[in-house]
Amino acid sequence: MANQLAIHGGTPVRTAAFPSWPIFGQREEECLLAALRSGAWGKVQGREVQQFERRFADYHEARHGLGVVNGTVALRIALMASGIGAGDEVIVPPYTFVATASAVLEANATPVFADLDLTTSNIGPAAIEAVITPRTKAIIPVHLGGLPCDMDGIMALAARHNLTVIEDACHAHGAEYKGRRVGAIGHLGCFSFQSSKNLNCGEGGIIVTNDDELATRCWSIHNCGRVTGGKWYEHHRLGGNYRLGEFQGAVLNAQWERFEEQAETRERNGKYLDEQLSGIPGVYPQVRTADCTRHGYHLFSLRVDPGVLGFSREKFIEALAAEGIPALAGYPIPLYREPVFLNRAFGPYTGCLAARPDLDYSRTQCPQCEILSTQQGVWLEQRLLLAGREDMDDIVRAIRKVCQCRELAAR
Numbered sequence: 001m002a003n004q005l006a007i008h009g010g011t012p013v014r015t016a017a018f019p020s021w022p023i024f025g026q027r028e029e030e031c032l033l034a035a036l037r038s039g040a041w042g043k044v045q046g047r048e049v050q051q052f053e054r055r056f057a058d059y060h061e062a063r064h065g066l067g068v069v070n071g072t073v074a075l076r077i078a079l080m081a082s083g084i085g086a087g088d089e090v091i092v093p094p095y096t097f098v099a100t101a102s103a104v105l106e107a108n109a110t111p112v113f114a115d116l117d118l119t120t121s122n123i124g125p126a127a128i129e130a131v132i133t134p135r136t137k138a139i140i141p142v143h144l145g146g147l148p149c150d151m152d153g154i155m156a157l158a159a160r161h162n163l164t165v166i167e168d169a170c171h172a173h174g175a176e177y178k179g180r181r182v183g184a185i186g187h188l189g190c191f192s193f194q195s196s197k198n199l200n201c202g203e204g205g206i207i208v209t210n211d212d213e214l215a216t217r218c219w220s221i222h223n224c225g226r227v228t229g230g231k232w233y234e235h236h237r238l239g240g241n242y243r244l245g246e247f248q249g250a251v252l253n254a255q256w257e258r259f260e261e262q263a264e265t266r267e268r269n270g271k272y273l274d275e276q277l278s279g280i281p282g283v284y285p286q287v288r289t290a291d292c293t294r295h296g297y298h299l300f301s302l303r304v305d306p307g308v309l310g311f312s313r314e315k316f317i318e319a320l321a322a323e324g325i326p327a328l329a330g331y332p333i334p335l336y337r338e339p340v341f342l343n344r345a346f347g348p349y350t351g352c353l354a355a356r357p358d359l360d361y362s363r364t365q366c367p368q369c370e371i372l373s374t375q376q377g378v379w380l381e382q383r384l385l386l387a388g389r390e391d392m393d394d395i396v397r398a399i400r401k402v403c404q405c406r407e408l409a410a411r
C-alpha cells in the first residue's frame with residue numbers, strides 16, 4: 001500500500017541520498033597546495049586569511065573582518081573587546097549552541113536567558129527587555145537557523161539601555177534583514193566556519209564590525225595583546241593566539257567561490273518547502289518574518305505539534321527517516337538545563353558567582369523554549385536544501401504521509 005509507512009513495512013518515499021557536506025573538489029586542492037607551497041602557513045606571514053577577511057567583511061557590509069580559530073572564540077573576543085567582565089550580565093537565548101552562553105562565562109560575566117518566540121525560535125525585544133537589570137551590559141541575539149532576529153527592535157532597545165549588541169550569526173552567513181546582511185548590524189557579529197556550517201573550513205570563525213575602535217581591540221586580543229605598529233614582544237592587554245591559519249583561509253577562499261550559488265539554492269528550496277508545508281495540520285515551519293529578505297537556511301526549522309498529530313516528535317522523526325528523509329530533534333533541552341549551568345561548573349571563571357552568589361539556573365524558566373526543545377523542534381540540515389526541486393517534493397510527500405498516518409497515532 002502506497003500509504004503504508006515505511007516504518008510499518010511500506011515502500012519508502014525515497015531511497016536516494018541527499019547531497020553530502022562539505023562539497024569540494026579541485027579548486028580546494030589548488031588553493032590548499034598553493035598555501036602549502038608558499039611556505040607562509042600562518043596568518044601573520046600569509047595572504048589567504050587576509051584576502052578572505054576582506055571578501056567576507058565586504059559581503060557582510062562591514063568595515064572590518066577578523067579571522068579567528070572558531071566561532072566560540074569569536075564570541076569570547078567580541079565580549080572582551082566590549083569590556084564585558086565580572087559582575088556584568090549578558091542576555092542570551094536558551095535555544096542555541098552552548099558557545100553563545102559559555103563565551104559569556106569565559107568573559108567572567110553572567111549569562112541571563114530570555115525566552116524565545118515559538119513561531120520564529122528567535123529572541124525579540126519584549127522578552128529581552130523583561131530580563132534587563134542594572135547589571136545588563138550586552139545582548140547576544142542568535143539568528144536561529146539563519147532567520148534574522150528583529151534587529152531594529154533590538155538595536156533600539158540596546159540604545160535605550162546603553163547595551164552592546166553582539167550578533168551570533170554562526171547560522172546566518174549571507175542572511176539579510178530588510179535587505180541588509182546580518183553580522184555588522186549590531187556592534188559586532190560572530191560567524192563560525194565549523195564543519196557543518198554553510199561556509200566551512202573544518203574549524204574557523206570571523207568577527208565583523210563597523211566600529212573601528214572595537215576592531216582595533218579585537219585585533220589586539222586575537223594577536224596576544226599586541227598592538228598594530230608595536231613590536232613582536234610587546235603585549236598591552238590580555239589576549240591569546242586566536243589567529244585563523246592559512247590552510248583554513250585557503251579552503252575558505254575556495255569555498256567562497258561556491259557560496260553565493262549555494263546560498264541562492266538554499267533560499268529557493270527553503271522558500272518552496274515553507275510554502276508547501278504550510279497548511280499541513282500540526283506542522284509549522286519557522287515563520288519567515290517580513291523583515292527577512294534572505295534566510296541563511298543553515299537549518300530548515302519546523303515545529304510539529306504532538307497534540308494535533310497524535311504522536312510524538314520522536315515518532316515523527318523516526319517515521320520520516322524510514323521514508324528516506326533525515327531530520328533532527330533540534331536542541332533537545334533548553335541550554336540552562338545543561339549540567340554546566342545547573343551545577344555552576346564554571347571552572348576558574350568565578351566572576352558571575354562572586355557577583356551573584358545566589359545564582360541558580362534551576363530557577364530559570366523559558367516556557368516557549370521548553371516546548372520547542374522538548375516537544376516540537378525539528379530540523380532539516382542545510383545540505384538537504386542543496387538538492388533539486390523533486391527532492392524537495394519528496395520531503396513534502398514524506399511529511400504529509402507521516403502526518404496523515406492514523407496508525408502511528410494508535411501505536
Ligand SMILES: Cc1ncc(COP(=O)(O)O)c(C=O)c1O
Nearest residue numbers: 070071072097099170192193194
Ligand atoms: C549558534 C552558534 N553559536 C556559536 C557557535 C560556535 O562556533 P564554533 O563551533 O566554530 O566554535 C556555533 C557553532 O557550532 C553555533 O551554532
